[in-house]
Amino acid sequence: xxxxxxxxxxxxxxxxxxxxxxxxxxxxxxxxxxxxxxxxxxxxxxxxxxxxxxxxxxxxxxxxxxxxxxxxxxxxxxxxxxxxxxxxxxxxxxxxxxxxxxxxxxxxxxxxxxxxxxxxxxxxxxxxxxxxxxxxxxxxxxxxxxxxxxxxxxxxxxxxxxxxxxxxxxxxxxxxxxxxxxxxxxxxxxxxxxxxxxxxxxxxxxxxxxxxxxxxxxxxxxxxxxxxxxxxxxxxxxxxxxxxxxxxxxxxxxxxxxxxxxxxxxxxxxxxxxxxxxxxxxxxxxxxxxxxxxxxxxxxxxxxxxxxxxxxxxxxxxxxxxxxxxxxxxxxxxxxxxxxxxxxxxxxxxxxxxxxxxxxxxxxxxxx
Amino acid sequence: xxxxxxxxxxxxxxxxxxxxxxxxxxxxxxxxxxxxxxxxxxxxxxxxxxxxxxxxxxxxxxxxxxxxxxxxxxxxxxxxxxxxxxxxxxxxxxxxxxxxxxxxxxxxxxxxxxxxxxxxxxxxxxxxxxxxxxxxxxxxxxxxxxxxxxxxxxxxxxxxxxxxxxxxxxxxxxxxxxxxxxxxxxxxxxx
Numbered sequence: 001x002x003x004x005x006x007x008x009x010x011x012x013x014x015x016x017x018x019x020x021x022x023x024x025x026x027x028x029x030x031x032x033x034x035x036x037x038x039x040x041x042x043x044x045x046x047x048x049x050x051x052x053x054x055x056x057x058x059x060x061x062x063x064x065x066x067x068x069x070x071x072x073x074x075x076x077x078x079x080x081x082x083x084x085x086x087x088x089x090x091x092x093x094x095x096x097x098x099x100x101x102x103x104x105x106x107x108x109x110x111x112x113x114x115x116x117x118x119x120x121x122x123x124x125x126x127x128x129x130x131x132x133x134x135x136x137x138x139x140x141x142x143x144x145x146x147x148x149x150x151x152x153x154x155x156x157x158x159x160x161x162x163x164x165x166x167x168x169x170x171x172x173x174x175x176x177x178x179x180x181x182x183x184x185x186x187x188x189x190x191x192x193x194x195x196x197x198x199x200x201x202x203x204x205x206x207x208x209x210x211x212x213x214x215x216x217x218x219x220x221x222x223x224x225x226x227x228x229x230x231x232x233x234x235x236x237x238x239x240x241x242x243x244x245x246x247x248x249x250x251x252x253x254x255x256x257x258x259x260x261x262x263x264x265x266x267x268x269x270x271x272x273x274x275x276x277x278x279x280x281x282x283x284x285x286x287x288x289x290x291x292x293x294x295x296x297x298x299x300x301x302x303x304x305x306x307x308x309x310x311x312x313x314x315x316x317x318x319x320x321x322x323x324x325x326x327x328x329x330x331x332x333x334x335x336x337x338x339x340x341x342x343x344x345x346x347x348x349x350x351x352x353x354x355x356x357x358x359x360x361x362x363x364x365x366x367x368x
Numbered sequence: 369x370x371x372x373x374x375x376x377x378x379x380x381x382x383x384x385x386x387x388x389x390x391x392x393x394x395x396x397x398x399x400x401x402x403x404x405x406x407x408x409x410x411x412x413x414x415x416x417x418x419x420x421x422x423x424x425x426x427x428x429x430x431x432x433x434x435x436x437x438x439x440x441x442x443x444x445x446x447x448x449x450x451x452x453x454x455x456x457x458x459x460x461x462x463x464x465x466x467x468x469x470x471x472x473x474x475x476x477x478x479x480x481x482x483x484x485x486x487x488x489x490x491x492x493x494x495x496x497x498x499x500x501x502x503x504x505x506x507x508x509x510x511x512x513x514x515x516x517x518x519x520x521x522x523x524x525x526x527x528x529x530x531x532x533x534x535x536x537x538x539x540x541x542x543x544x545x546x547x548x549x550x551x552x553x554x555x556x557x558x559x
Contacts, residue, residue: 054542057520061457181549188555197555216543227542337550338537344548 002249006282010034013270013284015256015299018101020290022234023149026241028288029248036282037242038254038272040076040291041097042066044104045225046235052225059224069105069225071097078294093325095292098225099252100235102292107222107346108202108231110155112146112166114355115139131322143169154209154232157201164196164352177206177215181339183349190351200347203232212236219342254280259287259303259312293323412445416454416462420485421469422447427487428472428507429514431494439531441514449517449526450510461509468506475501 004010011033014025025037042065045052053059062068065075071094079088096102116123119134126132147170149155157172159165176199179187187197204215204226215230229236242248253275260268260281269283289296297320301311311319414422429441429450441447454462476486479497483489489497501507517526519533527533533540546552 055521055523057457057516057524063457178546178548179552179555181547181551181554184551184553184555191555217545217548218543335551339549339551340537340539340544341549342538343544344546 001243002246004034004036004249004282006280009269009283009285010036011284012036012286012288013038013282014288014290015259015270016040016101016289016291016295017099017239017250018096018234018290018292019103021288022100022103022238022242024288024290025248025250026238029242029245033247035242035248036284037239037248037250038256038270038282039099039101039250039252040255040295041071041099041101041252042068043250043252044069044098044100044235046099046229052227054218054220054224054227056220069096069098070094070223093294095294098235099239099250100233103203103233104225104231104235105223108204109200109347109350110150110153110157110203111201111350112168113139113142114164114166118142131318139166143167153203153237154205154212155201155203156206156215158199160196160198160352162196162352164355165198172201174205174207174209176200177202177204177345177348178217180341180344180348182341185335185339186349186351195351195353197349197351200345200350202345202347204345205230205232210237215345217344219344221346256291256299257302259289259299261303261305261307261312263307265307293325297323412448414448414451416451417447417465421465422451423487424469424472424485425450425465425510427489427494428498428510429517431491431498432511432514433518438535441518443528444518444526444531445528446514446517446526449520449524450513452525453513453517458513461513464506464509468504468509471504471506472497472501 012024012028012035014021014028014035014037017025017037017039021037021039025035028035058067059069065072073092073094076097078091078093080091080093081088096105098104115138117135118137118139121132121134124132146166147168151170151173154174155172156174156176158176159168159171179199183197183199190197204221205212207214212229212232214228216228218227220227221231226233226236239250243250251274254272256270256272257279258271260271262268267284267287269281270287271279271281274280289299291299300313300319303312304310308314310317313319411419417425426442426447429446433441433444433446435442450458450465454465472486475497476483476489479500480489480493483493486494486497498507517524518531519536519538520527522528522530530540532538
């Protein structure tokens, strides 16, 4: 792998190597730019000879920090509050912290947003106390890129002809993963309520694809690294292509603390702590910030300068506000025969009906 | 029977577990129990506990996951799991055990003046005492660690001869092929 000197001005520094960073590194390197990827976490097992393991306890308490795949609440603590009048309290939010970021350890659900979600604010109108806004792009503009990403990354799913399903110019590259007992039971029960259940759309390949082997149904998805590279993480899809160009250097254990700007307000590079906690300044012409929904705004706020006393990209003062996390509600039940939910992927099925195709016509109150 | 059997404990605490499965696999579990009981008789070297402490912790774990028709925490060697964990990844819990076991000893003498140690009490007395301390950090820690030791990989010292996994029907296999569970095909039009 190519190695750049920190004093050498590269074209791009990419902060984070996950879902967004991996794609940016690959696209930029292929386009001929020099790229340095700064990843907070370690190289992960794909950098070593040994595979990831299925040991839940080792996964929770890795003997070495190097074996950790997600952020450590002690070393990367976070606090939360709903507004600036509240006292912030310690949170337990963790994120993927390894080469490939959250794509290495996530459950794999990879749905497109629906067309109406791009201009939801227009449909719905302003909501007091929120930063509710339309996206600056439309679904039609994004559609070719969804298709490109699905085919390059490797997504399993079934294209469904329904107003509740985002219209697709091309089907998914590989068929959906097998429906588990939980999904099958859900489908039967949902049908009685007039609801439609479809197989989950997942970044886990159901058939060999682009030199990677198919999912073996081992059951260790969320929180674990995939032992057979069937999960289409950035670490096994985008990053290897970026590295192969000879123009992209991956630096793991590189914890960025500031994006630097000059007196004209132009970016000059990024300051990070390396594996030995030494401060390093990597010069670059441009910086791509792709460090997840928590870390990206944090880094913008930390990047204070005389020119930008409130941090970068924060002229309107909303950086770090209006964070909405994905909410999880679960229910469990007892069945006569075993479901063996420890086998197969985590999310096998999804109900479409709670995702309105046009919010003005459907009631969100129906959502579970 | 005053105390819940492991069967009701597991059914009450593990979603999706099938009593039918337990019934149909009974003979295999009983074989595993005989084997595990035999092996559990051999004392193993301890890393953190004294022999006396280990005996008390073993007695506690045996009340948390009792041995009845099938192996319990004792046969699964949960005490050895806890002992080893306390010198490695659960090092932070050492003071909880050191103090907790002292308190357990004191409480034993307080409630049963003629007894010298917790492990020497009758099962009913042990349950009476544990019920009195069930909301303490010590008991909840031991409970969590007992369950962890019962079902974590045998590589960590507990779940001896996969006693815990056999109990809940977990298959220690690298890969699985569909159908995964009993109901996989239930939504197919042919059924």
